[in-house]
Each structure stands twice: as C-alpha cells, then as structure tokens.
Amino acid sequence: MTTTPPRSSAAPVLRLSLLYGAALFAAIAVVGSVVGALVSELPGLLSALIGAGMGFVFLAVTAASILLADRITKGDLLSPVFFALVLGAWLLKFVVFLVLVFTLREASFVDPVVLFVTLVIAVLGGLVTDLVAVSRGRVPYVSDITLPGSS
C-alpha cells in the first residue's frame, strides 16, 4: 500500500496558475519598464517594476496560501486551519497592500500614474492567466475522497 500523503487534486491547477502569473509578470515588467522609462525616465521605470511586482505578488498569495494550506492540512478543506491560512493570508495581504500604497504615494522615486496603470494591467492580466490556467487544468469530477477501510 502506498503511503503518499493525500493532496488536493486542485494543486496542479494552482501551480499552473502561479507559473502563468510569473510569466505574465516578467512580460509586464519588461514592457512596462520600457514604456515607463519613456514616459518619466527613472521614476517611471521603477514604478512599472514595482507595479508589476505588486500585481503578481498580491494575486499569487491567494494560490500560494491555498497550496500551503492544502499541504499543511493534508488536503482536508473542511479543517479550520485551511481557512485560517487562506483567509489570514488574504487579510494580511490587504494590510500590506494598504501600507504599501500609502507609503509609495509619497515616495519621490515613484511616478503614481505609471504605477497605477501598471498595477491595473498586472491585476487584470493576472485574472486572465488565472482563467487560462483553470480552463486548461484538468480536475476530475470525483476526487479527494477516501472510502471507508481503504486507508
């Protein structure tokens, strides 16, 4: 009998989503930094990089927290620890995001408009990559269940 730990069948889709998100982040960082540099030189370049990074990190935290919670709870979605991790990460992410937004607005090395536009593009692009990952991922209808006596 194999003793592999039970993992959710959703994990490959979430990993795929993280991978696509990272690829999109790289593309937005390159294109955004060039456009940002043309718009407002060094502050524009930095703003585009920060905006793309924030968009990727804050969207990736959701998938990463579900993967981590899945690993810690051994695939038990109804465990309180699962939602403590997922929703705790969500809450923490928004606190950090608020602090970053209010801090960066006053920073001299940032062009707020470039940062905003890059962030919006990164967030919307992240949604598209999430959708592509979910639509391409194969999750069986019936999974993650152990019959009595089979464990």
Next chain:
Amino acid sequence: MDANTVLAEITGNIATVGYGLAAIGPAIGVGIVVGKTIESVARQPELQGRLTVLMYIGIAFTEALAFIGIATYFIFV
C-alpha cells in the same frame, strides 16, 4: 435656526470613504465565496478538488476589484 448654520463638519478627503467601500465589497464577496465552498464540500466531499479551484478563481476576481479600488489612491489624491 439660521439656514447657513453648520451643524457638523467633516474635514479630510472624501476619497478615503471610497477606500473603505473598496475593502467592504470584496470582504463580503470573499465571505460568500468561502462560505458557499464550505457548504458545498460538506454536502459533496468528492467535489472538493473542483470546488477548491472554483473558490480560488472566485476569490481572485473578487479581490481584483479591491486592489484597483485602493490603488486609485495613486491618481485621485
């Protein structure tokens, strides 16, 4: 009472209220998404894999609005 009497005064930027609203909406949305996922998995545990993916995409869409709403601080102030 004089028509021009000021009973209460609020100082500050009204956009701040918008950031609060940008946080409330997605918080309710994520609560509904997560609550319904728990309900569904309790009813049909064998669908857990698919429901986790749907929960993920639901949370991602809901929180995107909050990010854009809060990030408007960069351009509106």
